[in-house]
Amino acid sequence: MAAWGIWERRNRVREGQKTWGPEMVMHRASKLLQEYRDVQSMNPRMAVRSMDLRWKPPDSGVYKVNFDGALFLEQRCASLGVVVRDSVGLVMAALSQRVRHPGSADVAEALAARRAICFAQELNLHNVVIEGDSLKIIQAITDTRLVQTLYGHVIDEIRLISSSFICNFLHVNQKSNKLAHALARRAILSADTDVWIEELPRDLEDVV
Known part of the structure; x- marks a missing residue:
């Protein structure tokens, strides 16, 4: 200790x-x-x-992408949070996006996972670990069987995109995913999408 x-x-x-x-x-x-x-x-x-509740950096040369989704029932919308960090824990990019209410928390998590993999692709990353705290969504992505749910088409798209580079999906606890969660909750302040490159808004520095 x-x-x-x-x-x-x-x-x-x-x-x-x-x-x-x-x-x-x-x-x-x-x-x-x-x-x-x-x-x-x-x-x-x-x-x-x-003892394994904190976020852990990936191996050298690998980027870790954490995602989370949140619902705002009163505002009838959902939000997505994504953060990309390198092997020493530095924030390379972050995203906070507000979307229409998708109908359920599971769909919101699936949309957040898709946004994470698309964000990694947009940043031209070739070796990533994608982490989320929704066990149901991570299992659906890593399973090879057809997903017959409302978010099945989203899972299919995630599988297709992730096949174009080295990508591993892992389930983590909520404490290890708290920065992505904070970014998702922050999206309620945005009209659409906010993106930060190699920085974070000051109100999230304590979360890091």
């Missing part, structure tokens, strides 16, 4: 991000270790998973 705390602080300082003082490293290490022990005492199988 101490080694991890030192390493994380070093990365934050290197990237010019907000961080804690050196005197807090051991305090944070002790706190994280106690959290680990508490979870382990309740359910040993959950202990390893509980």
Whole structure:
């Protein structure tokens, strides 16, 4: 825990991000270790998973694309959030898009996945990992069987586009996907689509 705390602080300082003082490293290490022990005492199988809640950078030469969809029932619309990061965690591009209400949360997630793969294609990326927190959508994409749902045609399009380059789809928990989620929620402020290249709006810097 101490080694991890030192390493994380070093990365934050290197990237010019907000961080804690050196005197807090051991305090944070002790706190994280106690959290680990508490979870382990309740359910040993959950202990390893509980330590794996943060976003992780991809391998060198690979880009990671996270996506998320959100519904706004009162406004009768949905939103899509996509963020692309490199192997050291730097944001290469981000997108926040408002769309018409698609009818369900699953369809919104499928549309967000399609926007993610299209965004990667537009950025001319050739080796990507696509991550989302909707298990149903990730399973539908990676399964070879025909998807007979309202979003089946969207899944077919995702499979077709992703076949043109190296692309892997992974399911992650919501905490690992929180930046894409924040971008999706931010789309309610937009009339259509906002795109950022090698930067993020300031209100999302703390999420990173």
